[in-house]
Amino acid sequence: MHPFLYTLAADEPTARRIAATDPAAAFIAGGTTLIDLMKLNVEHPAQLVDITRLPLAKVEELPDGGIRVGAMVRNSDLANHMLIQARYPVLSQALLAGASPQLRNMATTGGNILQRTRCWYFRDTATPCNKRDPGSGCSALHGQNRIHAVLGASDHCIATHASDMCVALAALGAIVRIHGPSGDRALPFSIFHLVPGAHPERETALQHGELIVGIDIPRLPFATRSVYLKVRDRRSYAFALASAAVALDIRDGIIRDARVALGGVATKPWRSQAAESALVGKTAGSAAYHAAAMAALEGAVPRARNAFKIELAKRTLMRALARAGALA
Amino acid sequence: MDDPNRREFIGTVVTTALASVLAPGTARADAASPHSPPGAPPPTLTPPPDIPVALTVNGTTVRLTLDPRTTLLDALRESMHLTGSKKGCDHGQCGACTVHLNGRRVLACLTLAVMAQDQPVTTIEGLARGDTLHPMQQAFIDRDGLQCGYCTPGQIMSAVALLNEPCGPADDDVRECMSGNICRCGAYPNIVAAVQDVRTATARG
Incomplete structure (x- = not known):
């Protein structure tokens, strides 16, 4: 070190x-x-x-019905918080699907947003990696890319985003609260993380010197009907091969509103508004869920060893939607 | 980690070579940002001065002088000679180094010693009361919840913490709550039995 x-x-x-x-x-x-x-x-x-002594470890209700989470709130505390479990079960489930109890006791909300990829070439300084060493090349493109991304990738980087929490926050439309040298900013989750493009070394919109002080999760009453489903090589303590965070607003059997985000298959927490559009106005059921899955993975680009992820992600999303649809 | 290893030695040589072409004082200013690649000039590799670190471990406060890079695990093992906490992977993947910090289980290998100050640390050495083992230690013996024993201190520290965490009643719940502790001997069935014995006894008691 x-x-x-x-x-x-x-x-x-x-x-x-x-x-x-x-x-x-x-x-x-x-x-x-x-x-x-x-x-x-x-x-x-x-x-x-x-920054562990900064007073940023609170979970508070906002006047409009949303929830404000301090950057220092530990993953285990957030997952087990009554307000989160009651209003955003998808977030609690995503947190509990990530890492191990020890790591969740340590990891913070702010840190998890900045969690870095588990691409093994990124972690191995003996191999080229554009994210770690811009311009050196991507070892994963033609290498062992079974765990890599099929959505949001470029010819410069196909590393997946590793966080489960972020997939739920993307679905919930969270806002990242930032304090920095040029003032305070509040960035929607959708524009906080960046796709790699030609600059995989740039992962977020955060500037040097800026501090994430917390997130705001907007009021979303139908998120009580939400599910996080994670599929991985072993049942616990492993990163996602594919995951889905979904919430459904169903009235009289019709989907009035929907939230869909995917994990494990994309270079950033991947909200799919195409999938959401495919759901809204349809009768809740397998036909709508299938259409959403097709829409979510449209344009997915397989590599030599990860083509299975396209089908796996579709089925993961369909099953998550079916589970959410079956909730009371 | 306190001892210079081969990689750091090589790094020092490179830095020395670089230093001859850099004006004094520029190494720090040119240092790579935390997210910048190693292709950029490396930060100065001159070891930072040791710093005072006070740790309260198993009820005793000890004042140490440590390299800031020292993990809690290395401080416990190398400076305090509490070798019960094990170094398995040293990357937060195996759970052998599990200790309690402020009453919660954490990984000592990913915790800097300097950041563990002002918070009570409990290690496997702090569980027994005199010659009386903690019920979880006794249950691991009674259920034969180990083979080689290397992961056992971490398993027991996790299992003791689990008693105060939201964890469902079923064996499957215990497996999930214990998933951060890897046992390569495969003693899992007996570990689950030991944890359930103590939970049942605690619920009855």
Whole structure:
């Protein structure tokens, strides 16, 4: 591991000032991604700014019926929070499908949004990787790409986004709250993460020195009827091969509104408005769910070893929709 | 991790070579950003000064002087000689290093020692009361919940934490709640039995 300077930030202005003045500084909270990647020499910040003492660990109701989650709320606390379980079961389920209990006790909401890919070439400094070393090439394009993306990829990068939480937040239309040197920003989840294009090293709209202080989850009454389904190589403690976060507003057997996002198959948390459009106005049932699955995977690009993911993602989405549709 | 390993040695050599072409003081300014690639000039590899770290482990506060890179796991094992917590993968994938921080189970290998200050740490060495084993330790013995024993401290620390977590009653629920602890000997059936024994006894008691 490269050496670094450790600084404990007593308050938010201090944390942001230090980060803004040091281009090689990184914030650290749970550390579950960062320390791991520092041990692999994939990440090598020259300074770690510890933000775990900042008062950002609250889950609060917003006046309009939404929920505000502080960046420091740990994944296990968020998953087991009564408000989240009651109003956004898809989010609780997604969190509990991710990692292990120990990691969920450590990982934070803000950190999980910035979780990095599990592409094995990204994690192996002996191999070319455009995300880790821009311009060096993509080892996955013609390599062992069974776990890689079929949606949102480019000729420069086909790495999937690893987070389960983010798939649920994409479906729920969460807002990322950011404080930074040039002021405060609130970015919709749909534009926070970036597809790789020609610059896979740029993963989010976050600028250096900006701090995620939390997320707002908008009021969405029909999210009480929501499901997260994750399919993986083993039943627990594994990353998704395909996952789906769905919510359905069904009245008199007709789908009035829908939310659909996919994980494990795309380069960013993948909300599919095409799938949502395919559902709205239709009779709840397998025909509508099948149409949504076809729409969600339209344009998917298979690589040598991951073509199975297209069918797997369709079936995962159909099953998630069927489960949500069957809820009272 | 305190000891320079081969990779760090090579890195030091490279840095020394680079230093001859960089003006003094530029290495820090040119340091790669946290998300920038290793193709960029590496940050200075001069070890940072050791820092004071006070850890409260199993009820005793110990003042150490550590390289900031030291993980809680290395501090426990190498500085405090509490070798019950094991280093399996050292990357948060196996659970052998599980300890309790503030009463919650975490992975000591992904926790910096400096960040574990001001919070009580409990390790496997802190579970027994004198010669009386924690009921979970006793249950692992009674149920033969181990073979080689390397993962056992982590398994037991997870199992003890599980007692205070929302975890369903079924064996399958226990398997899910224990999924962060890998046992390559495959002692899982007996581990589940041990956990269920203690949960049943706790519920009765």
